[in-house]
Amino acid sequence: MTSVRQLVCSRSLLRLHKPPRVQTSVSGHGAETRLFSSSSRRGTVMPAWVIDAYGSNGVLRFTKNAGFPIINYPNEVVVKVCAAGLNPLDVGMRGGYGAATLSMKRDPLSIKQSGSEFPLILGRDVSGIIMECGLDVKYFREGDEVWAAIPPWKQGSLAEFVVVSGNEVSHKPKSLSHTEAAAIPYVATTAWSALVNTGGLSKDNCANKRILILGGSGGVGTFAIQLLKAWGAHVTVTCSQNAERFVRGLGVDHVVNYTAGPVEEPLSALEKFNLILDNVGGDTERWALNLLKPWSGAKYVTLVTPFLQNTDMLGIADGMMQTAATVATKALKHLVKGVHYRWGFFAPSGPALDEIRDMVDAGQIRPVVEETFNFSQVPQAFEKLEKGHARGKIVVQISKAGDEL
Ligand SMILES: NC(=O)c1ccc[n+]([C@@H]2O[C@H](COP(=O)([O-])OP(=O)(O)OC[C@H]3O[C@@H](n4cnc5c(N)ncnc54)[C@H](OP(=O)(O)O)[C@@H]3O)[C@@H](O)[C@H]2O)c1
Numbered sequence: 375m376t377s378v379r380q381l382v383c384s385r386s387l388l389r390l391h392k393p394p395r396v397q398t399s400v401s402g403h404g405a406e407t408r409l410f411s412s413s414s415r416r417g418t419v420m421p422a423w424v425i426d427a428y429g430s431n432g433v434l435r436f437t438k439n440a441g442f443p444i445i446n447y448p449n450e451v452v453v454k455v456c457a458a459g460l461n462p463l464d465v466g467m468r469g470g471y472g473a474a475t476l477s478m479k480r481d482p483l484s485i486k487q488s489g490s491e492f493p494l495i496l497g498r499d500v501s502g503i504i505m506e507c508g509l510d511v512k513y514f515r516e517g518d519e520v521w522a523a524i525p526p527w528k529q530g531s532l533a534e535f536v537v538v539s540g541n542e543v544s545h546k547p548k549s550l551s552h553t554e555a556a557a558i559p560y561v562a563t564t565a566w567s568a569l570v571n572t573g574g575l576s577k578d579n580c581a582n583k584r585i586l587i588l589g590g591s592g593g594v595g596t597f598a599i600q601l602l603k604a605w606g607a608h609v610t611v612t613c614s615q616n617a618e619r620f621v622r623g624l625g626v627d628h629v630v631n632y633t634a635g636p637v638e639e640p641l642s643a644l645e646k647f648n649l650i651l652d653n654v655g656g657d658t659e660r661w662a663l664n665l666l667k668p669w670s671g672a673k674y675v676t677l678v679t680p681f682l683q684n685t686d687m688l689g690i691a692d693g694m695m696q697t698a699a700t701v702a703t704k705a706l707k708h709l710v711k712g713v714h715y716r717w718g719f720f721a722p723s724g725p726a727l728d729e730i731r732d733m734v735d736a737g738q739i740r741p742v743v744e745e746t747f748n749f750s751q752v753p754q755a756f757e758k759l760e761k762g763h764a765r766g767k768i769v770v771q772i773s774k775a776g777d778e779l
Pocket of ligand 1: 461462463561564588589590591592593594595612613614632653654676677678679718719720762763764765766
């Protein structure tokens with residue numbers, strides 16, 4: 375079925391041959407080119423948590439003078455942040471994880487000096503209200519309540535405002551508060567990318583499929599469980615004993631406690647699986663692929679990959695070569711045994727969030743917020759995140775819906 379977003383986007387594509395529409399406003403300082411369509415109050419600075427160097431929690435700094443985000447492309451929107459979700463990636467990025475690849479994404483021609491990413495704003499999930507729209511944005515309007523997962527090479531949501539592109543953003547579920555909504559986008563688009571784009575699953579082909587999720591109790595796991603159960607799959611997860619009741623509450627069919635001993639033994643006694651989503655990594659791939667049904671198209675998709683680590687350690691060119699060689703070797707090794715080995719990655723996607731929103735509003739998926747922090751407590755939120763043992767998500771409340779709009 376064609377979605378409203380697809381109809382609007384295809385209409386926008388028809389306009390591509392026309393010259394770009396740019397507004398020019400004349401002020402006392404001369405003509406300035408405008409890419410946005412709003413006359414909303416905007417300042418030049420805003421409150422935000424930033425880092426000025428990579429390191430431990432001490433590098434987090436609150437400022438009232440972070441640069442106000444600017445619309446650089448006509449398909450972008452400025453969102454007033456009501457709530458921001460945190461992910462393990464934020465702790466990693468605070469310490470410089472992925473810096474080489476993310477710098478290349480921000481500045482592909484290496485024109486800027488090293489360290490030009492600072493002051494850097496972390497936070498990958500946003501739920502908030504659109505404040506300004508670029509001139510090519512047709513699907514959203516000022517005042518719309520939206521949610522998005524922000525790609526890691528962009529400035530994040532631990533700020534009063536953030537810029538995202540129209541194809542990354544989606545109208546948020548009406549049934550959720552902003553705090554609840556901010557718990558979903560990053561883990562949801564990651565799980566969607568791994569299960570749907572890489573794993574080939576969909577609502578139409580999941581019935582009776584046996585899925586194993588290694589690591590069911592964290593952010594990605596709790597979302598993936600609910601998505602797969604809504605699509606009719608049989609879901610087994612591994613988690614610690616104290617998370618068993620929690621994951622069963624999300625609909626899991628079978629639980630294996632990894633703290634009781636090596637999980638490969640109880641798991642190999644079960645009927646084989648059609649797909650494994652690995653949120654744990656480490657030595658799991660030594661045994662996990664033996665749990666798949668061979669020669670049936672079964673796939674192992676791991677989210678724990680050495681891609682960013684390789685580029686951090688070896689540089690972009692050598693890191694990418696190393697990565698390509700590693701994944702190709704592993705994929706081939708398992709292909710001859712009749713199973714597929716794949717790496718899964720976060721992929722920002724407004725259209726995926728549109729589908730997830732409908733599932734949330736239909737009561738099929740609920741947010742799992744483990745703990746909420748105020749904007750003044752961002753360092754405490756990072757401390758909590760860094761301790762691990764997540765049971766869902768950590769969310770930072772930034773501003774109340776509707777303030778100053
Ligand atoms: N490739 C990508 O683009 C991408 C995107 C998002 C996430 N990821 C990665 O995917 C992984 C999961 O992300 P997340 O956001 O869900 O992390 P999370 O919220 O921190 O959850 C991790 C969960 O795994 C549990 N766990 C730890 N060791 C386990 C084991 N041996 N067996 C079973 N469960 C175990 C933890 O609880 P206990 O310690 O109490 O058991 C926790 O509940 C992380 O490694 C993350 O970096 C990758």
